Amino acid sequence: MAKRNAAAHPESLMMSYGYKPEWSEGALKCPIFQTSTFVFKNAKEGKAFFEIAYGLREKGPTEKLGLIYSRLNNPDLEILEGRLALWDKAEAAAVFSSGMSAISTVALEFLRPGDVLLHSEPIYGGTDYLFNHILPRMGVRVVSFSANGASDGIHKALKTLKKGERPAMIFIETPANPTNLLVDIAACAKAAKELSTKNRRVLVAVDNTFLGPLWQRPLEHGADLVLYSATKFIGGHSDLIAGVCLGSQELMTRVRTLRTFLGTMASAWTGWLLLRSLETLKLRMTCQMKNARHVATYLANHPKVERLYYLGSLDPSTPQGKIYQRQCLAPGSVISFDIRGGEKEAFAFLDALKLVKLAVSLGGTESLAEHPGTMTHADVPPAEQKRMGISPKMVRLSIGVENPGDLIRDLEQALKAAA
Numbered sequence: 175m176a177k178r179n180a181a182a183h184p185e186s187l188m189m190s191y192g193y194k195p196e197w198s199e200g201a202l203k204c205p206i207f208q209t210s211t212f213v214f215k216n217a218k219e220g221k222a223f224f225e226i227a228y229g230l231r232e233k234g235p236t237e238k239l240g241l242i243y244s245r246l247n248n249p250d251l252e253i254l255e256g257r258l259a260l261w262d263k264a265e266a267a268a269v270f271s272s273g274m275s276a277i278s279t280v281a282l283e284f285l286r287p288g289d290v291l292l293h294s295e296p297i298y299g300g301t302d303y304l305f306n307h308i309l310p311r312m313g314v315r316v317v318s319f320s321a322n323g324a325s326d327g328i329h330k331a332l333k334t335l336k337k338g339e340r341p342a343m344i345f346i347e348t349p350a351n352p353t354n355l356l357v358d359i360a361a362c363a364k365a366a367k368e369l370s371t372k373n374r375r376v377l378v379a380v381d382n383t384f385l386g387p388l389w390q391r392p393l394e395h396g397a398d399l400v401l402y403s404a405t406k407f408i409g410g411h412s413d414l415i416a417g418v419c420l421g422s423q424e425l426m427t428r429v430r431t432l433r434t435f436l437g438t439m440a441s442a443w444t445g446w447l448l449l450r451s452l453e454t455l456k457l458r459m460t461c462q463m464k465n466a467r468h469v470a471t472y473l474a475n476h477p478k479v480e481r482l483y484y485l486g487s488l489d490p491s492t493p494q495g496k497i498y499q500r501q502c503l504a505p506g507s508v509i510s511f512d513i514r515g516g517e518k519e520a521f522a523f524l525d526a527l528k529l530v531k532l533a534v535s536l537g538g539t540e541s542l543a544e545h546p547g548t549m550t551h552a553d554v555p556p557a558e559q560k561r562m563g564i565s566p567k568m569v570r571l572s573i574g575v576e577n578p579g580d581l582i583r584d585l586e587q588a589l590k591a592a593a
């Protein structure tokens with residue numbers, strides 16, 4: 175892989191980093207390596223590649239793992255992983271077939287029977303199901319703590335652990351969906367460090383789907399692993415499903431090895447689409463962030479909007495505002511709000527939208543709206559929804575790259591229709 179140009183910013187490197195045209199008949203763009211397997215120059219080379227891939231011996235100082243089989247490695251994925259690592263300043267990355275396959279591979283690699291997993295709440299529905307229904311079947315105890323505004327949620331959760339219990343991982347999602355509540359990454363990293371022993375390191379994993387990799391860099395705040403649903407902002411066009419995990423070389427070697435055996439890697443075609451998406455990542459996320467600012471300002475002043483959940487309107491003197499100042503670089507483009515009334519008014523608003531589409535998911539070029547209470551968070555029991563701050567009057571918006579005036583006009587006529 176090409177040497178990193180230290181002077182250049184990630185957005186400057188997304189078009190070329192890690193790819194050489196002479197590999198592919200001078201093609202400017204990296205082709206899709208739509209192949210399951212790769213031809214070895216000779217049997218000795220095949221043997222050497224497998225020795226490294228399966229950890230049978232240490233890699234030599236200049237030796238590289240060659241291409242073997244697309245469940246282990248593929249040029250589109252390797253180039254993509256090199257480029258993704260630039261944004262988060264990570265040593266290594268691995269691309270997965272979905273955000274859920276990245277999260278489940280990480281959970282299976284680092285958790286053992288008898289371990290305790292601590293996680294922030296609310297958390298993505300699929301992650302919640304994996305943690306609270308599947309991991310307990312394998313003897314993992316799961317303890318949640320609320321993203322409740324202050325940095326002490328994790329400490330309260332740790333106090334509930336019984337003597338002798340082994341915390342193994344703190345998994346956080348920040349900002350949380352759909353309330354945009356922040357969890358203090360540095361506070362969790364500090365707690366994990368204190369819990370770690372010489373033989374057992376407690377890891378902090380952060381689902382950074384909502385802000386990253388442009389607006390929040392968890393590794394810089396002490397996290398060990400960063401996870402993404404690349405289906406959202408990284409893919410950015412609502413046309414693929416993929417996931418990413420990033421971290422140190424040491425941890426990522428373990429993650430990549432389990433990925434090989436679970437077969438949770440992304441396909442070459444998805445890898446290629448993501449390479450294309452990365453070229454406009456900064457452009458898209460910046461435009462979406464600016465559009466969201468216009469939309470939030472409009473909503474904040476609308477009489478039908480009872481409450482806005484937007485990072486850009488946090489008061490810097492509050493605990494949440496302080497975490498935001500320390501940890502986030504911009505407020506992103508997911509906004510929730512409570513409409514005056516209830517489910518009826520929320521549905522009338524959603525049904526009246528024209529330019530903004532009624533669909534779950536987020537982070538794409540088009541603006542989307544949904545009703546968390548009955549859609550993305552429908553499987554959360556009502557009492558728990560209430561505790562998480564999800565009410566029937568809540569609507570979640572993901573702002574795209576459209577003209578902000580057009581977006582506001584659409585919201586305006588839909589709010590009028592919701593009367």
Ligand SMILES: *Cc1c(COP(=O)(O)O)cnc(C)c1O
Binds near residue numbers: 274298403
């Ligand atoms: C969508 C999402 C996931 C799951 O990702 P998939 O690509 O749908 O598997 C995980 N975490 C968050 C925060 C998400 O928004």
